[in-house]
Amino acid sequence: MLVWSHCSRRIIRPVRTSEVAAALLLRRKRLQACESRRYKSHATNDAKTEQNVIAEKEDKPFYVTTPIFYVNAAPHMGHLYSMVLADTFRRWQQFMGRDAFLLTGTDEHGMKVQQAANKIEKPVKQFCDETSQLFKNLAAEAHISNDRFIRTTDEDHREAVHKLWNTLVEKGYIYKGKHEGWYSVSDETFYPESQLNRDFDQSSGVTKVYSNETGKEVEWASEENYFFALSRMREPLLELFNSRLEDKFVYPYSQFKTIIDSVENGLSDLSISRPSSRFTWGIPVPGDESQTIYVWVDALTNYLTSAGYGKLTGSEFEKSMWPVDIHVVGKDITRFHCIYWPAFLLAAELPLPKHIVVHSHWLMNGAKMSKSSGNIVDPHAVMVIAGVDSVRYYLLRHNILEGDGDFDTERVLERRQADLVFKYSNLVSRTCSKSFSIELALSHHLKGYPIPGTRPDKFLAFQSEMITEANSLVDNVARHMNNFNPTGSLSEIWDVLKKANQYVDYATPWNTESSNISPTIFVMAEMCRIISIVLQPFVPTYASKALDKLSVSPERRSIEYAKFEADMTYGKGANLPNRGHVVDYRL
Ligand code: ME8
Numbered sequence: 109m110l111v112w113s114h115c116s117r118r119i120i121r122p123v124r125t126s127e128v129a130a131a132l133l134l135r136r137k138r139l140q141a142c143e144s145r146r147y148k149s150h151a152t153n154d155a156k157t158e159q160n161v162i163a164e165k166e167d168k169p170f171y172v173t174t175p176i177f178y179v180n181a182a183p184h185m186g187h188l189y190s191m192v193l194a195d196t197f198r199r200w201q202q203f204m205g206r207d208a209f210l211l212t213g214t215d216e217h218g219m220k221v222q223q224a225a226n227k228i229e230k231p232v233k234q235f236c237d238e239t240s241q242l243f244k245n246l247a248a249e250a251h252i253s254n255d256r257f258i259r260t261t262d263e264d265h266r267e268a269v270h271k272l273w274n275t276l277v278e279k280g281y282i283y284k285g286k287h288e289g290w291y292s293v294s295d296e297t298f299y300p301e302s303q304l305n306r307d308f309d310q311s312s313g314v315t316k317v318y319s320n321e322t323g324k325e326v327e328w329a330s331e332e333n334y335f336f337a338l339s340r341m342r343e344p345l346l347e348l349f350n351s352r353l354e355d356k357f358v359y360p361y362s363q364f365k366t367i368i369d370s371v372e373n374g375l376s377d378l379s380i381s382r383p384s385s386r387f388t389w390g391i392p393v394p395g396d397e398s399q400t401i402y403v404w405v406d407a408l409t410n411y412l413t414s415a416g417y418g419k420l421t422g423s424e425f426e427k428s429m430w431p432v433d434i435h436v437v438g439k440d441i442t443r444f445h446c447i448y449w450p451a452f453l454l455a456a457e458l459p460l461p462k463h464i465v466v467h468s469h470w471l472m473n474g475a476k477m478s479k480s481s482g483n484i485v486d487p488h489a490v491m492v493i494a495g496v497d498s499v500r501y502y503l504l505r506h507n508i509l510e511g512d513g514d515f516d517t518e519r520v521l522e523r524r525q526a527d528l529v530f531k532y533s534n535l536v537s538r539t540c541s542k543s544f545s546i547e548l549a550l551s552h553h554l555k556g557y558p559i560p561g562t563r564p565d566k567f568l569a570f571q572s573e574m575i576t577e578a579n580s581l582v583d584n585v586a587r588h589m590n591n592f593n594p595t596g597s598l599s600e601i602w603d604v605l606k607k608a609n610q611y612v613d614y615a616t617p618w619n620t621e622s623s624n625i626s627p628t629i630f631v632m633a634e635m636c637r638i639i640s641i642v643l644q645p646f647v648p649t650y651a652s653k654a655l656d657k658l659s660v661s662p663e664r665r666s667i668e669y670a671k672f673e674a675d676m677t678y679g680k681g682a683n684l685p686n687r688g689h690v691v692d693y694r695l
Pocket of ligand 1: 174175176177179185186187189190215407408410436437439440441468470471476477478
């Protein structure tokens, strides 16, 4: 039997159902192989068993994005998490010598925002301006290195949305039709009957209908809409997934698998506009003011806007920073990013993002932290108590890519004390003690004082193993970062940090005759310097304070200096008293 299939260039060709079954089987096998590799590397916490999926240097900036957040309420710790993760990817790429661009911002159109503004009787634009500013302030306070903070009310965004819409019309993917269904204003999406449950309220005699997935109430909507021919994209999407299984188009695999299953089960056409009579707070359909563009088409296009899509000609756009290298998203919005978004791009014949990294959710008391339920941790309050970098460290140290995690402010403080104060800050403080002189240790080293000094063989073996590990630190951390794993990177760094502290405990330089101290102080200073250089993308403030304390010049903090003896010019004044702590003592 023959069925019709669309390939990515939309040439229609007949395929046999036996071919489809064989392709399905092959995809399943490859997915299983990818999963088993993942478990192996997870079990050993060793990125060496995984391939590098991030492309080596390319002739365009490395482009990272966060979701753009709804302005219906103030930001919480979940939003900060997506920002910190994306920021770390951006900073890492820049550290590795590549230009990088980070985009974050706010999603301001749609019924949800319109209703939130109406509820407190504020003009919608003013409401958006005020709440958007809260997200902008959060990014600044947490030292997020975003290159642009986009708002969907920005003028160049409207141009980009219109251009994408017109392209999809030209290519024959948009048509007008009647739409009836259950719509959730809170989730800004329609749900099929199979994903709903009903609750009869005895007192009012009213039956309310809710989404199974999010628990949000839905209402019946019946209207004229424009549709996107999503059902035609099933085969092109499956082809895409098939060709990008190994290189982690969607990561982690558990999320990728759910997406593939969902597309295999079939796709219905998607309603992509709403009558302006029902809501006006959005971008009108070009040439038909009676319809407003669906908020998700509007929102997803923000990633194109910032690459200049609305303004640049086709050939100029080809030379832009497009496509996105990493989209960081929460698991609540995978359908939009992993199915709708690639479908729009395939239909518009635009290059696809390289990776979509999906993280799970921060919970509070076992339930998802969420603006609409009010079950939230205020990031500003925790940063004031614990310090910005202690919060960044806690968020990155806990891998919630695979499973949800309970956010606990007490734990932020515990980790700060155990890892940042006792291990990191302590090593730097001891090395910068006024009893030693890094400057002198470096000059002795340059004059040929031997690194080993007069120590037992066991100590020397430990020292040389530690130096080898410090010299491999960048490569080991890079392997984790190239597999979207900042948690693994931090474990790698803390392993070396632990060794450095053991080294100091063992060497007890404060008990050694002053003529013998220099080789040990030199090794300690080098450990502090290398570790601090590599820590910059993760805890930028603490790392730069440590490098300042060691008097490392700002020009010598890049990747090529993260090796033993790569910089012999630092240390001046490093051992003067009162030069401050790496981690603020603010409790
Ligand atoms: O969905 N834990 O905006 P949104 C971790 N505007 N991350 C969380 C979280 C939690 N408890 N809660 C939220 C939207 N997030 C759309 C996006 S993109 C083109 C449009 C993070 O304000 C996470 O990244 O509801 C999640 O996907 C996002 O905030 C949802 O933010």
